[in-house]
Amino acid sequence: MKRIFLSALGILSLIQLHAQSASDSSGYKSKKLTLDEVNLVSSYYNQTGNNAAVTGGIGSEKLNDISNIIDVKFIRYDKKNRRHILDAALGIDHYTSASSDLIDLKANSSASHADTRIYPDISYSVENETKGTTIGAGLSASSEFDYKSFGGNITVAKKTNDKNGEFTAKVQVYLDKVSLVLPVELRPVTSGRENNYPTTARNTYAASLSYSQIINQNLQVAFFADFIQQQGYLSLPFHRVYFKDGSVHQENLPNTRSKLPLAVRANYFLGDNIILKAYYRFYTDNWGLTAHTANIEMPVKITPFFSVSPFYRFYTQTAIKYFGKYQTQSATNVYHSSNYDLSAFNSNFLGAGFKFNPLKGVFGLKHFNSLEIRYGHYAKNNQMNANIISLNIKYK
Amino acid sequence: MKKTRILKLMCACCIFVITTLSASSCTTVKAYQKAKLNDAEMTLGNRKVEKTELSFQSYREGASGANAGKSGGGCGCN
Numbered sequence: 001m002k003r004i005f006l007s008a009l010g011i012l013s014l015i016q017l018h019a020q021s022a023s024d025s026s027g028y029k030s031k032k033l034t035l036d037e038v039n040l041v042s043s044y045y046n047q048t049g050n051n052a053a054v055t056g057g058i059g060s061e062k063l064n065d066i067s068n069i070i071d072v073k074f075i076r077y078d079k080k081n082r083r084h085i086l087d088a089a090l091g092i093d094h095y096t097s098a099s100s101d102l103i104d105l106k107a108n109s110s111a112s113h114a115d116t117r118i119y120p121d122i123s124y125s126v127e128n129e130t131k132g133t134t135i136g137a138g139l140s141a142s143s144e145f146d147y148k149s150f151g152g153n154i155t156v157a158k159k160t161n162d163k164n165g166e167f168t169a170k171v172q173v174y175l176d177k178v179s180l181v182l183p184v185e186l187r188p189v190t191s192g193r194e195n196n197y198p199t200t201a202r203n204t205y206a207a208s209l210s211y212s213q214i215i216n217q218n219l220q221v222a223f224f225a226d227f228i229q230q231q232g233y234l235s236l237p238f239h240r241v242y243f244k245d246g247s248v249h250q251e252n253l254p255n256t257r258s259k260l261p262l263a264v265r266a267n268y269f270l271g272d273n274i275i276l277k278a279y280y281r282f283y284t285d286n287w288g289l290t291a292h293t294a295n296i297e298m299p300v301k302i303t304p305f306f307s308v309s310p311f312y313r314f315y316t317q318t319a320i321k322y323f324g325k326y327q328t329q330s331a332t333n334v335y336h337s338s339n340y341d342l343s344a345f346n347s348n349f350l351g352a353g354f355k356f357n358p359l360k361g362v363f364g365l366k367h368f369n370s371l372e373i374r375y376g377h378y379a380k381n382n383q384m385n386a387n388i389i390s391l392n393i394k395y396k
Numbered sequence: 397m398k399k400t401r402i403l404k405l406m407c408a409c410c411i412f413v414i415t416t417l418s419a420s421s422c423t424t425v426k427a428y429q430k431a432k433l434n435d436a437e438m439t440l441g442n443r444k445v446e447k448t449e450l451s452f453q454s455y456r457e458g459a460s461g462a463n464a465g466k467s468g469g470g471c472g473c474n
Contacts, residue, residue, distance in 0.1 A: 043448035047456075067448045162424045210463065212440050217429050222440040226461040261462035265440055269432040277437075283459035291459035299437045307437070317458050342458050349453075353445065357436075372445045378456075388452060392445035 029077040033086060037369075038395040039071040049340075049384030052099030054183075056240040056248070057326040057338030059102065061384060065095040083127040085136075093117040103183055103238045117144040125155065132159030132166075146179035146197070164214040174204040180237045186250060202232040218269040224281075228259040241336045242327045251337045253322060259285040263293075273301040283317075289342065291317035299353075309353040311376070316346035340382055351376030362393075369396035 049061030069091040076084045094116045101113035125136030134157040142149040157168040179197040205228070212222035232255060239251035263281035270276055279295040297311035320342045322335040329336045353374035362368040371393055378386040425433070432438065441463065442450060454460035 039444045041444050041447055045448065045452055065452075067451075069444075069447060071444060163427070164425055206461070208461075214425050214430075214433060216423050217425050218432055220433055220438065220440060222463070224462040228461060259459075259461060261459060263462035265463060267438045267440060269435065269438060275435070275437045279463075281459070281462050283461070285458075289458045291457070293459065309437070315453075315457060315459075320458065341456050347457070349449075374445050374449075376449060378452075380456075384456070386452065386456070388449055390445050390448055392443075394444075 029081070030075070031077060031079075033074045033076040033084070035072070036075040036085075036396070037073045039069075039073075040393045040395075041067070041069040041071070041390060043067045043388055043390040045386060045388045047378075047384065047386035049380075049382070051340035051343075051382060051384065052102070053236070053239040053251070053337070053339035053341070054099040054102050056242040057340060060098040062098040063095060065093055067091065067093045081129065083129065085125045085127070086122075087124075087138075088122045089120065091117075091119045093119075100238075103181060115145050117142060119143070121151075123153075132161075132163055133157065134168075146181050147176065148199075149174055149176040151175070166212050168208075168210045168212075170206075170208040172204070172206040172208070174206075176202040176204070176232075178202050178233050178237065182237050182250060183240050183248070185248065200233040202230065202234060205229045205231075219266065221264065221266045224261075224263040224265070226259070226261045228261075230257040230259070231255060235337070236339075239337065239339055241324070241329060241338050243336075244327055244330050246327065249336070251339065252335050253320075253337055254287070254335055257285055257287055259283070275299045287342075288321035289317055289319070291315065299355075305356065305358045307355045309355070309374075311349075311351060311353070313349040314346070315349070317344065319344040340384070343382070345380045345382050347378060347380040349376055349378045367395050369394040 043066070045063075045065040045067070047061060047063045050059065051057050052059040052061045069089060071087065071089040074086040078084060094114070096114040098113075100115070119140065119142040121138060121140035123136060123138030125134055127134040134155070136155040138153045138155075140149075140151040140153075142151075151172060151174040153170055153172040155168065155170040157166055159166045177199040178201075179199050181197050207227045208224070209226075210222055210224045212220060214220045234255060234257055235251040235253040237250060241249045241251055243249060261281055261283040263279065265279045266277075268276045275298065277295075277297040277299070279293070281291075281293040283289070283291040283293070293313065293315045295311065295313040297309055299307050299309040301307045320337065322333070322337050323343050324333070324336060324338060325343075326338060329338075351374065353372060355370060355372040356362055357370035360366065362371045372391070374390045374392075376388050378388070451466070454466060460466065
């Protein structure tokens with residue numbers, strides 16, 4: 001945690017030396033692309049549990065993950081007073097996983113016990129404040145040892161005439177490559193290099209629609225609908241499934257999956273110091289999984305420069321049709337999985353965030369706009385538990 | 397049964413709050429009246445600090461999307 005904080009502070013200090021502000025108090029709008037905001041998000045996540053999919057639904061799920069994301073936003077205004085926004089982010093995750101280590105059951109701290117994921121993304125949008133329109137496009141990538149992903153998206157948005165409502169449509173495509181890293185006992189005997197795994201495709205196509213509406217000076221709501229279609233290799237090759245007869249197999253799931261999440265969000269400013277934020281999502285897909293998510297958060301402004309935000313999230317889902325526990329499935333099932341993330345469970349996520357945004361900047365540093373720390377405890381009713389602590393430093 | 401009851405209660409509360417507050421009518425709010433709506437905490441999207449939370453939830457749960465977790469890309473295998 002100390003290392004995360006110090007590295008974040010170091011990066012922001014360097015930026016402070018070189019950057020110039022995109023706007024000033026006179027309201028001048030820069031015609032050049034100028035730095036508007038830098039966000040650094042760091043988090044530490046750990047989990048425990050005893051239903052690892054790598055070992056067929058039994059065994060340790062112990063996992064630790066450290067994430068660092070730097071997000072830089074530039075803004076410029078053109079001759080027609082349209083706002084151009086360039087947003088670039090780079091994320092790096094490093095994790096250690098007890099179950100991944102057991103792709104080779106005889107290994108102890110094998111190569112698969114840890115991995116690093118790098119995920120850059122960039123987006124560009126143009127907002128016409130007069131017409132109330134926004135168009136944008138983005139590219140993203142993600143790379144780890146056994147998985148590569150490349151994504152693209154296009155967004156269009158239009159505000160209502162009174163500027164109190166906005167309709168947004170977004171299409172996204174992800175073209176992924178999964179390396180076929182099998183459990184070691186299921187690998188064919190070959191004379192090739194061990195790290196030269198074949199790959200297969202997994203593609204995701206998503207259309208997202210949303211509509212936000214200001215109801216009055218204190219309340220705004222938004223409705224969201226996604227239509228997601230996945231095709232290709234949707235199993236994970238190193239997930240084991242143990243049949244009733246004790247034989248071991250790879251997880252096998254259908255090659256297509258259609259998902260439909262629908263959600264509503266409402267934010268209400270109660271009085272002068274309290275905000276109520278509510279979110280509800282219904283989700284269904286053609287694998288038989290139905291889920292409900294309800295989230296409530298209540299930021300309380302203790303002072304104008306310090307707020308506390310307790311939150312609670314409840315989640316419940318049914319199992320996919322192909323799920324079975326350790327040694328409960330048989331060869332008559334074409335599709336089978338012992339991944340408990342796709343089983344029936346409910347979970348509770350509870351925590352709080354603390355945000356500091358002093359007028360003169362955090363620690364008196366003018367551009368060090370805000371510091372936010374957030375902690376949450378997550379518990380499933382199948383004994384999986386996790387903790388996450390996140391830190392967001394904003395430079396503006 | 398307990399989880400269903402909790403969920404129904406939470407949904408009912410959310411619907412009650414939204415409808416009650418909406419009942420105060422949907423009025424046109426001018427730019428100068430949007431001080432509270434423009435507060436950083438009032439944003440209808442996810443905040444940066446929630447990014448990694450949403451990421452782990454989309455790995456550990458079967459559902460994602462609709463303004464809560466990405467709909468594709470990455471792995472989800474760890």
